[in-house]
Amino acid sequence: MLNENGNRINEFMALEDIKSVIIQASPCGVLIVDKDGIIIGYNDTFKKHRAVRHEKLINRKLEDIFFLGKRKDEQGNFLDPLLETLETGRASSGELELYISFLHDTAICRVWSAPIRDKDGRFIGACGVYYDLTPYRRKKKQLEEVNHILVQTSAQLYNQHMETIRAFANAIAARDNYTRWHSEKVAEYAQQICYGLGVDEQTANMAYLAGLLHDVGKIGVPEAILTKPGRLTQSEFDIIKKHPNIGVAILDSMQNMKDILTIIKHHHERYDGRGYPDCLKGDDIPLLSRVLAVADSFDAMTSDRSYRKAFPMEKAIAEIKNNAGTQFDPEVVRSFLAMVQDHWITG
């Protein structure tokens, strides 16, 4: 066991004390039993780990003290590697969970057991070394528990976010039923257009959510203007044009709405820079705002409004097509046309 090198090490090995010192200093429990399993020795660590008094250990059988007189469990597995060594005469190892009545708790040990033989090679007993894994296992278990809570909390955070979006969709619906269904359809169209553009799943989902909320600012526009049967005056239209910024004002306090807000803010910009509120142009307009612009216009044209009847589908599609490059991003229009081709086999 100790690597020897020349004479000097032999001088040390001859000292019986060295080994006693090593065992003394060991943080492991050490137990020695005779061939019948009767305990004849142990170190202080063993006694401390098991929280059992000397009289309860010495000269008593291992299985009687800790295992209700049994050596194996119901599945036929040895209850302690040391019991296996007693039966087989061979070294063994394993893990052991022990109920420590004194602590009202279980301790988990890694155990190594080995046979002891006399100078003629006869099996006369066995020794076990017990390494307490409890603090490590406790930390591991805590880690698993905390991890589990973290997964739940993160899911909760996401659910709460989705619930908030749903609640704002409800608020829009409470105000104005047209806007509610319009928002649902714009959300669907925007997501489909995104798939055609080949963006990732997350971006397509973001387009859906932004679609649901794109008109949230209309909560702040008077009904008289929203539902006016005739053409709007310039000053009425100026009020309508505030709705993207009102939407931003409503959701601005929410950290996790920042991305959606930017999209909502710019969904009435035009590709040629003549839109509102910021007259952004081309690629300066966020991609999903350009997507919403097409989805929004298409649904508005194909719905009955207070001031006009719905356009026929073909006319609405032609209108979008004609405005590619001026009002709309031509790339987004291309994806939109592919979508209507797939869904309605028209155009």
Add this chain to the structure above:
Amino acid sequence: MLNENGNRINEFMALEDIKSVIIQASPCGVLIVDKDGIIIGYNDTFKKHRAVRHEKLINRKLEDIFFLGKRKDEQGNFLDPLLETLETGRASSGELELYISFLHDTAICRVWSAPIRDKDGRFIGACGVYYDLTPYRRKKKQLEEVNHILVQTSAQLYNQHMETIRAFANAIAARDNYTRWHSEKVAEYAQQICYGLGVDEQTANMAYLAGLLHDVGKIGVPEAILTKPGRLTQSEFDIIKKHPNIGVAILDSMQNMKDILTIIKHHHERYDGRGYPDCLKGDDIPLLSRVLAVADSFDAMTSDRSYRKAFPMEKAIAEIKNNAGTQFDPEVVRSFLAMVQDHWITG
């Protein structure tokens, strides 16, 4: 070290092999040095832990291999308890962090060291036992990290909740500026009344939040009715009476709004059971709804409305007092009166 009992144990103790077996089975690293710190022996576990080859260990000085030739750090602390034992001749223990170049990582050990003396008591060397704490420490560190993330995520969850409430307050404000300031004041009054009732801090805060959102359902009531200058017709009042349930419909999708929703739903119940929407009576009305009822009526009376001027403060207070036991919970009214006494020294 081994507890002895009668003759049988002596027979075992005489076996040099027992102790070798114990050290062999030990999951601890064992190191033996002579009085000059030159390594003369170690067990396999030690070699494995340190990931150092035999030629690099045997016959070389401990401090040269692991500590760049030093025994103490810059603060004068021994770099290894074994080095302390070499200098002082006394046993020592401590923790040790070692960089294992082979693993590109550090290992943390608990170390026990003890002097070795010959039969005449002369100090001839020392032995160290190294118990690897690394897996335990790694789990502990992971646990700390995950705990930290959990604390952050929980805070995020709370912030998100508060942000949502703020966003709905913004939505109310976008719709109707009167309701915005009304809500802020009702929230304040409700919280103050709660303090007077002696409820816990959390409940008082809940009253504040419910106050902020109690009229969220008014988003769904047409402006023509909300701002009508004259008296409402019965059918118009029937529409107004829907606002608590519209509030519920808007926020119903949100798990963490359930408590607030119940309070909002019943803020127009009357103590005598003649309120709306559910004609609840007395203690069947949630406490915070009873609180909101008083706060809401007081602020409505003391504000200018489209259909009447604000009441003088004294008249509003008298009105609340006169309706204790019919419209309002007398206990809540008592706390309300104490609040106005404290704040305005009237009544």
